[in-house]
Amino acid sequence: MNIDSYFVLSVFVGTIIGLIKFQQRPAFVFGITLLILFVSNMVSTEQVVSSFANQGLLTLILLLVCSLALEKTRFLRMIATKVIHKSYGKTFFHLFSFTVLSSALLNNTAVVSTMLAPIRNNPHHAGSKLLLPLSYAAILGGTLTLVGTSTNLIVNSLVIGAGLPPLSFFDFTLVGICLVITCGIALWFLSRFLPEHHVNSEVLKTYFIDAKVGEKSTLVGKTIEENGFRQLESLFLVEIVRAEHLLSPVPPTEVLQINDRLIFSGDVAKVQQLNQFDGLSIFAHHQGLRLDNLTEVVIRPESVLLGRTLKKAGFRALFDAAVVAIKRDGENLSGKLGEVTLNAGDYLVLAVGDDFKSRRNISKNFILVSGVELDSMLSGGKALLAILGFFAAILGSALGLFTLFKGLIILLGLLILTGSVSSGELLRRLPAELWLIISSALALSYSLKNSGLLDVFSVFMDNYALGISPLFALVIIYILTWLLTELVTNNAAAALIFPIAYGLAVTLDANPMAFIMAVAFGASGSFVSPYGYQTNLMVFNAGQYKLIDFVKIGLPVSIIYGVVAVTAITLVFGL
Template identity: 60%
Template sequence: MGLQSWIVVATFVATIAALLKYQSSPARVFGVVLVFLLFSGQIDQSQLLASVANPGLITLVLLMLCSIALEKTRLLRVIATRVIRPSYSATWFRLFGSISLSSALLNNTAVVATMLNPVRNNPYHPPGKLLLPLSYAAILGGTLTLVGTSTNLVVDSLLRDTTGKGLNFFDFTLVGAAVVVACGALLFVLSRWLPETGASGDDFHDYFVDVKVDSDSKLIGSSIEDAGLRHLESLFLVEVVRAGQLISPVAPSERIQAGDRLIFSGDVSKVMQLNQFHGLSLFADANGLLGSNLSEVVIRPDSVLVGKTLKKTGFRALFDAAVVAIRRHGERVSGKLGEVELKAGDFLVLAVGQDYASRNNLDKNFIQLSGVEPDSRLSGWREWLAVGGFLLTIALAAFGVVDLLVALVVLLGVQVGTGAVSVNDIRRRFPVEIFLIVSTALMLSFALIDSGLVQSLSTQIDGALSEEHLFVMLALVFFLTVLLTELVTNNAAAALVFPIAFSIASGLGIDPKPFVMAVAFGASASFVSPYGYQTNLMVFNAGQYRLNDFVRIGLPLSLLYAAVVLTLLPLVYPYG
């Protein structure tokens, strides 16, 4: 290999290593790779433009933007109200069936976010018995169609760029349906071993509330008992932070001093009762938002807040909101609220200002769960237009009446023109991360091809492997994608493994479709880790699961998923 080839190999390996090290920032990794590919001369201007204007990538972006209007309708909320029943079996099958079918057409994260609170607050069953099946149903349902999950469209865009021909809408359906049925049956059996965690109703017992004793407070010098701080409704004083020292447990006779930080745990909806005590200020008080509506959010893995404290982020300026309380699964949060280092998956209760809903950075940093939502609801003819227009567009494209990209351009234009989707919605929800990852992956593919590495790998495979090795190589491609999906992100895994899979198929002189589909299905197989897929992270905290819950339920599910996929791929998509 020449120097250029070695540089490309080093870039590819370094990309994977960087994704493993910086798992919460895949977009930043690919951004650096993009800059390096350009400045090192591995790609030229025409390849850059071809990558960012790739039809498959544009289709993916348009689909995600067009789905915004659908999320504003009552469709998912109507489904949510009809799922929960007194019978656990009836509830489970209604939940699994409705979520699987919804995820075949809609954004998985939006589907799970809509169902999260109805499931968590249901009056009949422990949320822990339902929330993990909710996430897995969304993942499995995404394998049913081309538009079921972003990774399917990522693979489609890479294939179109390589061969000029993409995947059909129902190419995934036969294998996907078998996966949904088989894994659904196993998941129902395994659900009996899910923990009975979580609590119904408005139970926020894990939330952490920080209250400061002002210098002029009349409580100074009083004991905790005499001040009445031990008899609050649904709030419990767990510790006092004084001069950098923690006092825990807090004795009833402990005297209150100026500057004390009183740390409560409990139901954040009861936090307003602290206003009855003179000289007590919540963290949100300093920002003038305590009287606002409360909104519950989850911090995304790629949020700018991860690894930082509230004080260092300038939270109020960023979001026009103040944090009232924080909850973290698996460990106790301690100390001053403003000095807590935030982590991906942390639940925050926000007191929001008037400008909160219009901020463009909400969906890049938070998964919205309840309370104030940034999107307005659609009603009347706009709601019918949103639902009917989306379903008609998908149907016309699915049956080949019109190209999906063209149909989505028309649909988005109609949505913007009728006010179902605003320009601000598009700015706020534009999938910058996915756009950057896929376009950079396309550029990396150009570099691999131009360097001769793909042709060299194909030639070596052609001389070293025979048809007897086909299944082994197919399995290796699938499991490599699964591994990277669990370790980095699903879209990044699909983008990185695709060139390898296509090279293997080319070297063997066979139809690349089974290997391409192995990448697509492998990138959807995130069952073992709560961090491999956003919906897993959402239910991980809401259901108060532990890591071993995912391993205990997800590992056998993942093995059955692999068995079904690897058995059916050569049958449904012959090597040719």
């Protein structure tokens, strides 16, 4: 080994140690790795540029960005409302099936994000009985296709970077089906050991939002559950004001009537969800103001509003603004929004008119906090474009009509031209950290080749590993990838083990495809740790789980997953 080989080997080992030590900052670790390799001339400028512009990586970025428009439609939420049933067995089967199928075509993180609220707030079963199966189902569903999980797309980008033909859409499917069936059955039997935590939503520090059911609303005559109010994301129906009566808590069987005032508590940024309900209008709508220009303020101690209600204060005339939501720290608010007596320190979210900023009384009455950016929803033709366009890009790629990269580029162009997504939304959604991680990993693989370290590894295998069978080597690669994905993250594990797996396959004259698949499936097999996979981390907090819950359920699933994955890879791809 020369000096360059020793240097790159130390960087490689240091990267793994850094990822284990700084588990929550993989981008930081990989960024330092890239900087060291570039400054030391272990990778060229052309190779760094090539790493960031890798077609497989850009396809992954495009997929995540384009899925933003799909998440802004009602598509997934509408389906999610049909999953919950009184029977746990029926709910489990529907949840598992829906999540697996959705995760095969959509980014599984987006699927779990959409399902979190309906599962957590369902009236029939403890959220903790369903949230862990939700995450595991999303992981399993992601193994079915090329686009099911970012891990598969990362492996594809590494394959392209190694000069091999790109993976096809269904290369993962046969092995994935075996894993879905066997692990799904195991998960069903293990679900009896899940804890039963009834998740209580904290409403004391969230906004209080008032909406009214109109005379011609299609909500009238249907129950709360039938109308889908239990499946809202980060908004909770806490009470109904009906004439002079107050209903709280609100049972899921309560039938809505004309002029009911629905009182929600939650994240005001999610208030646009209420627009999807026909005939439901927010308090600010009655004041003739739209919700696309919101401002958060705090009422000053010397304000003229103190001790008065919004209705009696003539709020719109005073400030050219209407209150969308109100929050009072440490106290639950109740009743109609317009009848709440205002106190100093109350937080208000205002829909403001054109004259709001020019009014001289604003600074005397309010402390301006910030603008409020809403999570907007798509409807009509834009929603149709987002849904049909996304599935057309996936289907066209699956049928070989065009590459997924080309389909997503066209779709993104249409989404921008029609205003379905804004440049600001795209910038916020751009997965910059993921881009840096994968690009750095590609650069690291270039450095392994440039320094001659892969050649040294090949000579070592020729001299000392001639007796190793391809099957034993495949098992070792799978176990290494699986252990690393539990210790760090699935993306980092795939990026680090890929060059070793490919080099080992070439040395042993084995089928590289089998070793590539071992890396892909091993990196997706994170069931024991809540930190190894993003969907696990999402449900970890939402379901109030402990680490032992993941070990108790995840370890048996991991063992079954590993045995089935290696067996199926061997049978499907051969060695």
